[in-house]
Structures are given as structure tokens and as C-alpha cells.
Amino acid sequence: MTSDLPSPSPAYGIVPGPAPADPSSEFGVIAHGVQRRFGSVTAVAGIDLRARRGAVTALIGPNGSGKTTLMLMLAGLLAPDAGRILVGGHDPVTQNYSARSQVGWMPDVFGTWDSLTAREVLVTTGATYRMSPEHSRQRAAELLATVHLTDLADAPAHVLSRGQKQRLGLARALVHDPAVLILDEPANGLDPRSRIELRTLVRSLAARGTTVLVSSHILTELDEMADDAVFISRGRTVAQESVVEARVHHRTWRIKALTPEPLLGWLRSVNLPCAEHADGGLLIQIGGEEAAARLLRDAIVAGVPVVSMSPSGGALEQTYLSLDEDRR
Ligand SMILES: Nc1ncnc2c1ncn2[C@@H]1O[C@H](COP(=O)(O)OP(=O)(O)OP(=O)(O)O)[C@@H](O)[C@H]1O
Numbered sequence: 001m002t003s004d005l006p007s008p009s010p011a012y013g014i015v016p017g018p019a020p021a022d023p024s025s026e027f028g029v030i031a032h033g034v035q036r037r038f039g040s041v042t043a044v045a046g047i048d049l050r051a052r053r054g055a056v057t058a059l060i061g062p063n064g065s066g067k068t069t070l071m072l073m074l075a076g077l078l079a080p081d082a083g084r085i086l087v088g089g090h091d092p093v094t095q096n097y098s099a100r101s102q103v104g105w106m107p108d109v110f111g112t113w114d115s116l117t118a119r120e121v122l123v124t125t126g127a128t129y130r131m132s133p134e135h136s137r138q139r140a141a142e143l144l145a146t147v148h149l150t151d152l153a154d155a156p157a158h159v160l161s162r163g164q165k166q167r168l169g170l171a172r173a174l175v176h177d178p179a180v181l182i183l184d185e186p187a188n189g190l191d192p193r194s195r196i197e198l199r200t201l202v203r204s205l206a207a208r209g210t211t212v213l214v215s216s217h218i219l220t221e222l223d224e225m226a227d228d229a230v231f232i233s234r235g236r237t238v239a240q241e242s243v244v245e246a247r248v249h250h251r252t253w254r255i256k257a258l259t260p261e262p263l264l265g266w267l268r269s270v271n272l273p274c275a276e277h278a279d280g281g282l283l284i285q286i287g288g289e290e291a292a293a294r295l296l297r298d299a300i301v302a303g304v305p306v307v308s309m310s311p312s313g314g315a316l317e318q319t320y321l322s323l324d325e326d327r328r
């Protein structure tokens with residue numbers, strides 16, 4: 001059924017190694033050449049991405065780059081103008097109900113549910129997935145506990161705070177225990193403890209085999225949550241890499257010594273340009289972790305009183321900033 005899906009462009013470096021015989025078995029989400037316009041605006045101009053089962057894939061791009069539009073198409077809520085999509089092995093265009101039943105979708109804002117209580121929101125969602133009333137009620141109670149909303153279960157959803165609404169939105173996405181979870185800026189408005197819990201929950205779902213696709217502008221958070229990253233700009237895929245790869249290619253490091261003079265002198269002697277960091281340390285460009293380890297060893301052997309050395313900023317942030325940013 002999926003063997004006719006065209007291979008993605010090697011220019012995007014989408015999949016390392018040979019393509020699997022049945023891509024849907026390894027990837028929970030496959031998008032190829034996906035496009036979508038709104039009148040004269042091209043929101044998604046050509047996106048290729050693959051999100052592995054049992055892994056968390058970050059969708060990263062500037063404002064207006066097409067993340068939400070893409071996610072709506074993957075969730076089966078918006079039809080693409082061109083391209084192919086498979087979620088959990090189903091095509092949202094031709095098999096809309098079966099594709100949608102595979103997907104848990106958490107929008108960036110919860111929306112209004114008039115006078116329904118938090119519990120009723122979840123029970124009603126269960127009914128739309130044809131779950132029995134009893135199963136829906138049991139699942140609602142379970143998920144309200146997971147997102148710490150049991151005390152507010154019978155309060156009207158519209159009175160919940162922004163962060164509480166986000167947590168209810170997450171619970172709603174999980175009602176039918178979907179194989180694919182699509183989260184649009186899920187950490188927006190969450191307090192620090194809720195962010196940590198979100199990360200833990202997402203990781204545990206991935207460990208159980210769920211395919212998770214998550215967008216966020218908080219790249220340090222994605223550094224800790226994601227396995228893979230897809231970068232988009234102006235509606236096109238511009239890079240896809242694993243987070244481990246991003247760490248290896250990490251370029252800017254911050255090094256600090258007890259006093260800057262011996263460090264500056266030594267860096268000059270080994271011909272390594274540097275820039276000053278606000279905290280009195282120096283920023284240097286290093287090609288990967290092995291080179292960093294060598295440099296640290298050499299500095300110490302040369303008698304430089306190094307007190308700290310670490311990558312400056314997260315791995316994904318570095319990759320993001322190295323791309324031509326195109327906000328709109
Ligand atoms: N319903 C719509 N009608 C007209 N234009 C739209 C519509 N939805 C999105 N767009 C346009 O499509 C482009 C992509 O929007 P989208 O919301 O997908 O971006 P995004 O990457 O999610 O941005 P952000 O990071 O701000 O959430 C934008 O230029 C936006 O103005």
C-alpha cells in the first residue's frame with residue numbers, strides 16, 4: 001500500500017542509509033512534498049519529513065514558517081494541496097477517519113468548549129473516537145490524574161488558567177491512546193514543574209512506541225526532549241538531523257580561566273580566534289566534542305588555569321542559528 005510513496009529528496013538528508021521496504025513500519029509519520037496555500041499565501045511550500053516510531057521528533061522553524069499548518073494537515077484537519085502524508089500508515093486525505101483515530105492532536109491554544117467541565121471535555125472526546133461511555137469515563141479520570149487536574153475535574157473548562165487549559169489539551173490528545181502524538185507548542189504557559197512532567201510523559205510515551213512530533217520555540221527544552229529534529233523555513237524542510245548529531249556538530253564553546261590573560265595568550269599561541277563572553281569567559285569555535293576534549297587537555301598541560309568549558313547554548317539552538325532565519 002505504501003510502496004508507491006516516492007523517496008524523499010537526498011538533498012534534505014532525510015533518512016540515513018537505505019530506505020526500508022515498508023516505510024510505514026518504521027515511521028509513524030511520513031510527509032513528502034506537502035504543500036498548502038491560503039489564497040495568495042503559501043503557508044507550506046514543500047515539506048518532507050519522517051518521524052520515527054518510539055521517538056520524539058522536534059519541528060523547528062521561525063514564526064510563520066508553516067509548522068501549525070503542517071501539523072493540522074498531519075492531524076487530518078486540513079487538506080494538503082499537494083504531496084503525500086501517512087500517519088500510523090494511514091492517509092488522512094483518503095482514509096480520514098482511520099488516520100485521525102491514529103493521531104492525538106494538541107493545538108497551540110485550547111479553544112473554547114463553552115460550559116463543558118474538564119471531565120466532560122475528555123468524556124465527549126472519547127465518544128468522538130467511538131469509545132464506550134464507561135471506557136471514556138475511566139480514561140478521563142486516569143488522564144485528569146496524570147495532568148493533575150482531578151481537583152478541577154468538575155469545573156467548567158473555560159475557567160481554567162492558561163497552563164491548566166494546556167494540560168487539559170494534552171489529556172484530550174491522549175484520550176484514545178493514539179499511536180501518533182502531535183503537539184503544537186505544548187509547553188506554552190506551563191509552569192516549570194508542569195514542563196518537567198510534560199517532558200517525562202512524552203519520553204515515557206515514546207518509550208512505549210508512540211511517535212511524537214512536537215513544535216516549540218524553546219530549543220533548550222527540545223534539546224532534552226527530542227531524539228530527532230526537522231528544521232523548516234518559509235514552508236520548506238531545510239534540515240533534518242538527530243539531536244546527537246547536532247551535539248557532535250556543535251561549534252561554539254565557552255571557556256573560562258581564573259584570569260583571562262594566560263588563556264588569551266595561549267589561544268593566540270595556538271592560533272585560535274576568540275570572542276569575549278559577558279561572564280568573563282571566551283567563546284571559541286570547535287569542530288565537535290573530540291576536538292574540544294583535545295583542546296581542554298592541551299590548555300591544562302600548557303598551564304592555563306581553566307575553571308570551566310562547555311558548549312555555549314543548546315545543540316538545536318546552534319543548528320537553528322546557523323540556518324538562514326527567515327521570519328515572516
Ligand atoms: N487560515 C489561514 N489563512 C491565511 N493565512 C494563513 C492561515 N493559516 C496560516 N496562514 C499563514 O501561513 C503561514 C504559516 O503559518 P503557520 O501558523 O503555519 O506558522 P507557524 O510556523 O506555526 O508559526 P508560529 O511559530 O508563529 O506558530 C503564515 O504566513 C500565516 O500567516
Ligand SMILES: [Mg+2]
Nearest residue numbers: 067068069108
Ligand atoms: Mg504555529
